[in-house]
Amino acid sequence: MTRTGVVIIGSGFAGLCLGIQLKLAGVHDFVILEKGDDLGGTWRDNTYPGCACDIPSYLYSFSFEQNPHWSRMFAPWDEILAYLKHCAEKYDIARHIRYGAEVVEASWRDGGWSVVLADGSGLDAEALVSGVGSLHEPHVPDLPGLETFTGKVWHSARWDHSHDLAGERVAVIGTGASAIQFVPPVAEKAAHLDLFQRTAPWVTPKPDRAIGPRERALHARLPIAQRVIRSIVYWCLEARGAGFAVHPRMLKALEIQAKRHLHKQVKDPALRAKLAPDYQIGCKRILVSNDYYPALTRPNVDLVTDPIERITPTGVRTSDGVDHPADTIVLGTGFRVSANLTRMRITGRDGVDLNDVWQRDGISAHLGITMAGFPNLFLLVGPNTVLAHSSMVFMIEAQVRYVVQALARVRAGRTVEVRPEAQRRFVTSVQRDLGGTVWQSGCASWYLDEQGRNSTIWPHFTTGYWRRTRRLNPADYLDG
Structure with a gap:
């Protein structure tokens, strides 16, 4: 040995x-x-x-x-x-x-x-x-009938890049950190997407931007400049941690920001009500995205909040007795x-x-x-x-x-x-x-x-x- x-x-x-x-x-x-x-x-x-x-x-x-x-x-x-x-x-x-x-x-x-x-x-x-x-x-939920589904099934962490979702009916199960990232690009390709939500996540704006070639060149020549930015980002995030580590009331500003984000991006009151979390912000992982909510307002996307009763050979059946046909099921169900x-x-x-x-x-x-x-x-x-x-x-x-x-x-x-x-x-x-x-x-x-x-x-x-x-x-x- x-x-x-x-x-x-x-x-x-x-x-x-x-x-x-x-x-x-x-x-x-x-x-x-x-x-x-x-x-x-x-x-x-x-x-x-x-x-x-x-x-x-x-x-x-x-x-x-x-x-x-x-x-x-x-x-x-x-x-x-x-x-x-x-x-x-x-x-x-x-x-x-x-x-x-x-x-x-x-x-x-x-x-x-x-x-x-x-x-x-x-x-x-x-x-x-x-x-x-x-x-x-990957966490694969115990969904009755999953083994009977005749289409493609995969977990987000085992993505099948050989399979083209263009023009397909796609069922996405789960609304966690992975799902809010892959739902927007999938919604652009799929003929129809049903997103099955058990609990609405808190979503805040994503302060993303491109880092241009000049800025990258500056970081390469002057590492201290990048370290300064890193330090600023670190202390900003550490300050936000007060709402977690000290008292939940300190997350109130983040809650207001998330609610404004939802109201700004989703104009339909009925859809907005489905996407409004019913628990204290921070209790679950807070998600960041600029394109998740807009993806759910597309005409080819439906948000389904009725519990899943079972998976059928041709799709997903919910507790209200409705069958949602699907060619592919993607599990965004975490780990x-x-x-x-x-x-x-x-x-x-x-x-x-x-x-x-x-x-x-x-x-x-x-x-x-x-x-x-x-x-x-x-x-x-x-x-x-x-x-x-x-x-x-x-x-x-x-x-x-x-x-x-x-x-x-x-x-x-x-x-x-x-x-x-x-x-x-x-x-x-x-x-x-x-x-x-x-x-x-x-x-x-x-x-x-x-x-x-x-x-x-x-x-x-x-x-x-x-x-x-x-x-x-x-x-x-x-x-x-």
Whole structure:
């Protein structure tokens, strides 16, 4: 069995960032296991029409590797993927990546991790790091009759580019962050589009614009200019986080903006009423778009709010008994956020199964990174570290800095295992602080598990997380 110092699972932003920082620290004994045939994670998988980042591109890059070539304020998926490939090439990470390597099991044995891949091969490592992220396992809803549909069906994250939707009747199920991006371009091509909405999202204007060649040239010549813009964008988003981290009433201005946006773009009162959310803004993910509402006013688009009863061989039947014929069904139903680690079997000290621990105690980790009973195991984009107001790249860099410190202790011969009491203190404080936030205001969202517990969101400013992860506190760990 192959031996290595560190096994990193996933080659998206998180896995690449850790690989780069390890190399910058002089560590080269690591391998990145990627189940796909290319790097990029979310930005490799999501290629649907209109796919772009909903965080300003100035902030959607590593702080140590600014990208002066963004063409827009909100970068399209292909530019983000190109940026990640550029980073892998510049920092010589590609040779550390093993493609087609899906991890199915990992177990702690004899002071190290034994990792088993889907093809039966395996690796032994001193430390294991999960960088699989939250948005990579498509959620396919349990729709009665879906298997009987005779047309084409795909999830937005598995877009079939070989199939032309021009002139077709298309049924789109879901109105989340992906759907509001692909619905406008699909509506332009389709003969008819039925959009099945369960809950209306809050949508605010998208402050997008092209970044011209002169501005890009300036960024390339004077990186400080781009850093200034990045800093301004960061603090603007951090200020908006007050409505999430301090009190929901501070989101009132954003709510007014969203309502004005809807009223301005949708003149039909009946359609506008269907698109008006009935829950506190921020409880679910706030979406940004300039062309979503106009797409729904097209004569070839119908918004359907009656619940889906079943899928028929020729379309979608709703609870009012109406059949909506379709040639293609597109699922814009999001991702299985909690499945980022539970899709593989991970057993820690004394054979304890991570799935059993999380089912019993809830999904949790100290700082979202380490877990009691699982030595030398580190999570990136782990529990309660996802943001609703800013860039996850910032959080990833904070986590990577922390993990690099922990891995230095591993290389020094120590076993890094968080104390149960340290993990409990962190989890208790996070859940307490989530209690009065907008995320707990009564709506059903992908932030919450089946018990209504929020194991996804970081309930504070990003600066607070940066401070807490800036230095590893030895007292939090068993070896001191």
